[in-house]
Amino acid sequence: MSVYGPAVKIHPVVLASIGDSYERRNEGAVRVIGTLLGTIEKHSVEITNCFSVPHNESEDEVAVDMEFAKNMYELHKRVSPSEVIIGWYATGFDITEHSVLIHEYYSREATNPIHLTVDTALQSGKMNIRAYVSAQMGVPGKTVGVMFTPLSVKYIYYDTERIGVDLLQRTRVTPSRTKGLTSDLSQVAGSASRVQDMLTTVLTYIEDVLSGKGTADNSVGRFLMDLINKVPTISAEDFETMLNSNINDLLMVTYLSNLTQAQIALNEKLVLL
């Protein structure tokens, strides 16, 4: 198979899944492993799904339930036939000798599998998420070893995923880690206040530069020019007419839907007479 480019793309659902299976691990298990599913394109790999696989690990041996892995893969394939096994993941900071063995198992399933480590124990203060591909090293013919070369990890989202992740981000703020789903105008208000915050940041930066406190950056200046030019200059009357016609459309639709609702309520009452 072709050598992968230096980046691996991961969807957020994979990370959430890994975190969840780590939390549900069996008593005494230090780490969790599982299979990664995704799609391979010409020069990039996209990881879109994963499931955990039960395994036992002790000092000298490691046992992975490959039957289970195969079964799960079959089931998943029925839902999304385009996903293939890309590699496997493990929680924990380092790569151990057992990882090499497990990697060999997975080499049989997929060509050139990717190994992902997620540091759930937060050993270095942050959660390190790294990806590796194995490469042969050593003297051919004599001792051959395996080296894991790191790849860079990028996160990509579908549009709707981005919105879902935004909502989840906001659960970090409340102490009970919960967030209700808002509706209607409060969403628009929330969005508007976010834009306002961004504008305030930009304004403070500009003021700093103008008063000499901050350094002027040319590229930022160019972005600002783009920003100002993006607001279209429409003559006042044209804008009035556009705005009014839009508002009229919306009001008419609201009126019609209210009318329809009244109609069906009336019909209901008449029938139940």
Next chain:
Amino acid sequence: MASRKDSTSTTTTTAVVSSSGGGTLDSPVRQIQIEGLVVLKIIKHYQEEGQGSEVVQGVLLGLVVEDRLEITNCFPFPQHTEDDADFDEVQYQMEMMRSLRHVNIDHLHVGWYQSTFYGSFVSRALLDSQFSYQHAIEESVVLIYDPIKTSQGSLSLKAYRLTPELMEICKEKDFTPEALKKANIGFEHMFEEVPIVIKNSHLISVLMWELEDKSTVADKHELLNLSSSNHLEKSLQLLMDRVDDMSQDIVKYNTYSRNLSKQTQQKHQYVQRRQQENVQRLSRGEPPLAEEDISKLFKPPQPPPRMDTLLIAGQINNYCHNVKEFTSQNLGKLFMAEALQGHNS
């Protein structure tokens, strides 16, 4: 192993709930708590598999804690493409649950989810499925995910259950007008909406932080997008179709009631004529004619099932509700745009 605690309803009011949510619910589930993982999985499932077909469905797993329903995981259903879908489904479900139990995921069925297209989900199929779920497991819910509304800027996920009255009716399978009148069900009392709360564990919160750190600030403010006519057109189109269906149904019901009244009139006339004849015969000294069984002569017309009407009315209500929400948001956006222009000019 997740064990289900027996939950008894704790409210003291007996208010009937309308589908607009809020207020006290006299059902065993007051709130739904969803993990972030489930939300992401549902979004991903629709995104990848649901582009062409009508709906994507899946099963929700979790447990019940006091009066909260916690949904901790989910798995999707394959599409109905082959004919042996039935057998495949049950087997698939069994295998999935067994496998998930091995990795300590809650394997308790608590409901199902479905994607919808512009809010058109009130259908016979949904009713039947939800009824069978709710019959088997009292606290189950159906999560409706609206991908089009979500792509416009805000996650649209709603949880519904059937009201107890509707459950009764479905159990009897008696959809005649009289039965519905007795139960006093309007289209607003069919489903009750349960408020949803999203919760993340600490580890997932750390993951989220890492995501935000690493990913670029590609904050697409879709919500502030002003172009609305496309969405409105589609919604109104669907609304018009439904109203057409509704009017057809109403015509059917009208003909039925007209037939019924005509028939009662005929019966009345017949009985009167009989009595007159009998009186005449008695006056002439002949034996009276035997009273014939009227009901055999005049077969009563078949009353049309009212369930479809209820469903259509509920659907129309839902459409109207969505449209109004959409227009109110857009009005807000338009006024904001006006303010922006006002500053510039």
